[in-house]
Amino acid sequence: MTDWRQRTPTIVTPYFLRLIFLLLMFYPAPGIAETESWETLNTAGMLAYQEKDFITAKELFERALQTLERGERPDPHAATTFNNLGAVHERLGEYEQAELRYRNSLAVIEIIQGPDHPDIAMGLNNLASMYFSLQAFEKAEPLWQRALTISEKILGDRHPHLVQPLVTLGMVTQAQGKFDQAEPLYLRAIRITEHALNPQHPRLIPLYERYATLLHQAGRPEEAGVIGQKIESLRTANANTSDHQ
The missing domain is CATH 1.25.40.10 (Tetratricopeptide repeat domain)
Incomplete structure (x- = not known):
């Protein structure tokens, strides 16, 4: 899996992706909410993020989470959306919320994929990068050390x-x-x-x-x-x- 913050959704073409985004922005009527899906909301959220409309992206990603069923085993989509929310919170300077969402994402991946999956290394890098930017080096170091260890096991x-x-x-x-x-x-x-x-x-x-x-x-x-x-x-x-x- 590529870096979730940089990944461009491929489920729709760019033209239709923009159309979906505009519909969600200007016609958020109750009737439309009934047809909202994780794919639609997450895709629109990615577009809003890419256009640096972080407030709208946060709202869309939060709505995307609400579409996922809560079961004994987490939905794999939750890991992606938690991570996307972490990136949005980070861009907005909401660092405590960003940390929580990044850790939520890591927890989901670990349950589904195991502690040594490549996606864990990617998630660790996202959280550690935020810590590094905040000069919280003592928090970033163990995360990057773990990410390196996972990569060494694989590569x-x-x-x-x-x-x-x-x-x-x-x-x-x-x-x-x-x-x-x-x-x-x-x-x-x-x-x-x-x-x-x-x-x-x-x-x-x-x-x-x-x-x-x-x-x-x-x-x-x-x-x-x-x-x-x-x-x-x-x-x-x-x-x-x-x-x-």
Whole structure:
């Protein structure tokens, strides 16, 4: 499953999606409520979110939740809508409500899919990203650590898709001054990238830049200088490559 906040519903074409949205906006009569479905409301909510009409998106997602049956086992659609509501609350600065909805989403996914499903990692990332933006680093760190562990179980320990989770966890540990924990995460991300691509690939430059910043903050300027030379070497090598293409 893709990131729920970025996922574009594919159940209707864009033209009809806009038409549905307009109907819900301007004709919310009681008779229409009888025909409302989760798909219709969630799709309209996604459109409102994409158009940055977060108040309307929140209302539509809340109505979408109301269409779902309450049983012993939660409806899978609830996970998506809880997460969408979390994103809306976050955009509105309603952080306590956003946290609750993100956690609601995670709880539903865990019941249905289990604790190590890829969707859990995605949900953890959404909640951790909010914490990071609020500089609540101590809350974000364990969530990103768990997300990385889930990804490692699924992908192995050298998959290129681990680079971003490693860097993200490195950033949150670095932000807390835990340089000894951040360093191996950055180095591992560098090694995976070198193995997956090549030791001169331009994608290594931002990784080395982040590592150099860590070394400076850790009071290791000489080592940071060596990495700085490595960065310049990579830039030169890639500039020469571009010139010959």
